[in-house]
Amino acid sequence: MVERSAVIAALDAVIDPISGQGLVAAGLVQGLVVADDRAGFALEVDRSQVAAYAPVRDAAEAALKAIPGMSRVSVILTAEAKPGLSAAPKPRTAGLSKAALDQGRARAPVPTDRPAHVRHVLAVASGKGGVGKSTVAVNLAAALAARGLSVGILDADVYGPSLPTMLGISGQPAYEDGAIVPHHAHGLKAMSVGLLTKMDDAMIWRGPMASQAITQMLTQTRWGTVEAPLDVLVVDLPPGTGDVQLTLIQKTPLDGAVIVSTPQEVALTDARRAHTLFQKVGVPTLGLIENMSGPVFGEGGAEAEATRLGVVFLGALPLDASLREAGDAGRPLVAAQPEGEIAARFAAVATGIAGALDI
Numbered sequence: 452m453v454e455r456s457a458v459i460a461a462l463d464a465v466i467d468p469i470s471g472q473g474l475v476a477a478g479l480v481q482g483l484v485v486a487d488d489r490a491g492f493a494l495e496v497d498r499s500q501v502a503a504y505a506p507v508r509d510a511a512e513a514a515l516k517a518i519p520g521m522s523r524v525s526v527i528l529t530a531e532a533k534p535g536l537s538a539a540p541k542p543r544t545a546g547l548s549k550a551a552l553d554q555g556r557a558r559a560p561v562p563t564d565r566p567a568h569v570r571h572v573l574a575v576a577s578g579k580g581g582v583g584k585s586t587v588a589v590n591l592a593a594a595l596a597a598r599g600l601s602v603g604i605l606d607a608d609v610y611g612p613s614l615p616t617m618l619g620i621s622g623q624p625a626y627e628d629g630a631i632v633p634h635h636a637h638g639l640k641a642m643s644v645g646l647l648t649k650m651d652d653a654m655i656w657r658g659p660m661a662s663q664a665i666t667q668m669l670t671q672t673r674w675g676t677v678e679a680p681l682d683v684l685v686v687d688l689p690p691g692t693g694d695v696q697l698t699l700i701q702k703t704p705l706d707g708a709v710i711v712s713t714p715q716e717v718a719l720t721d722a723r724r725a726h727t728l729f730q731k732v733g734v735p736t737l738g739l740i741e742n743m744s745g746p747v748f749g750e751g752g753a754e755a756e757a758t759r760l761g762v763v764f765l766g767a768l769p770l771d772a773s774l775r776e777a778g779d780a781g782r783p784l785v786a787a788q789p790e791g792e793i794a795a796r797f798a799a800v801a802t803g804i805a806g807a808l809d810i
């Protein structure tokens with residue numbers, strides 16, 4: 452059991468090179484979480500200074516790890532949100548389809564942190580972990596891109612960010628003219644919560660810290676420009692239907708959600724919960740996807756569940772080793788084998804989603 456005061460003292464022993472004060476005294480420590488043997492916080496610095504503060508982040512991590520009894524530490528380095536930057540959203544009616552506008556109207560209150568120059572924000576969610584949500588999210592994004600759409604993917608899974616591995620990207624994102632420059636990989640613009648922290652640190656964020664980091668990645672990343680807006684931003688949400696997910700989906704300006712489930716009853720029960728959660732906040736469930744379909748886990752369960760819930764069944768994806776291998780190798784299978792059978796399945800799912808979003 453680590454004391455909060457010990458954590459604060461350790462952080463104040465690390466000197467901010469700009470002000471010459473300890474990190475806490477300098478006001479750089481945001482959203483500090485101390486729980487049992489874990490601690491985490493966001494080191495929030497001026498956006499022009501992010502690269503320069505990487506060694507300070509490392510020093511802060513080392514200082515926390517040196518506290519007796521501490522076993523897990525997570526420090527993220529983020530740029531300070533300038534007042535007014537995300538507080539005054541631009542009217543985004545131009546370029547929005549009628550369907551999206553209707554969906555926007557149905558939601559109240561409209562979140563103020565919509566990313567600029569992004570036409571549609573689509574969540575990929577699952578009630579249960581490990582059902583292949585991230586695999587579906589990256590391949591679906593690639594399938595949407597294959598339709599000629601400009602597509603971004605945001606890994607908002609604070610519990611287990613997997614986009615860096617699945618897309619083969621690493622390193623702190625660059626800042627340019629006050630905006631985060633997303634990675635470009637396999638025709639997608641990509642940003643992950645895993646790029647803001649060290650990959651081997653377990654994510655221990657809760658509530659405010661997690662949603663703050665995600666809001667920042669949403670609104671401060673240059674997803675699109677006036678001339679070239681992003682058509683779809685796919686958001687890989689953390690699995691589950693708890694408070695963290697509720698806060699995230701309330702704070703994220705979502706135009707629709709797709710829910711991934713395996714065919715088993717236990718996963719379907721959780722998929723139902725996820726649908727209820729989206730209904731509660733007025734985000735339309737665009738459809739249900741069955742993953743790992745086949746002789747091992749069964750098939751057809753998600754389609755029957757979609758019928759029960761009155762939502763669209765978007766398609767089934769087989770349990771297939773090449774999907775896992777491609778993910779492990781940092782290349783979505785849809786991009787690696789665009790002519791393959793699995794790519795065709797994802798193309799069909801993408802067609803369903805493009806239809807639902809009217810794009």
Ligand SMILES: Nc1ncnc2c1ncn2[C@@H]1O[C@H](COP(=O)(O)OP(=O)(O)OP(=O)(O)O)[C@@H](O)[C@H]1O
Pocket residue numbers: 577579580581582583584585586587608611613690742743744768769770771772773774775776778779
């Ligand atoms: N259809 C499939 N066929 C074979 N392997 C799959 C399939 N879908 C996912 N996998 C593999 O299953 C594992 C879990 O998938 P993934 O990480 O996409 O799930 P997740 O729901 O995002 O998990 P988490 O809850 O941890 O975020 C990965 O190793 C992935 O490669």
Ligand SMILES: [Mg+2]
Pocket residue numbers: 584585586608611613
């Ligand atoms: Mg995942």
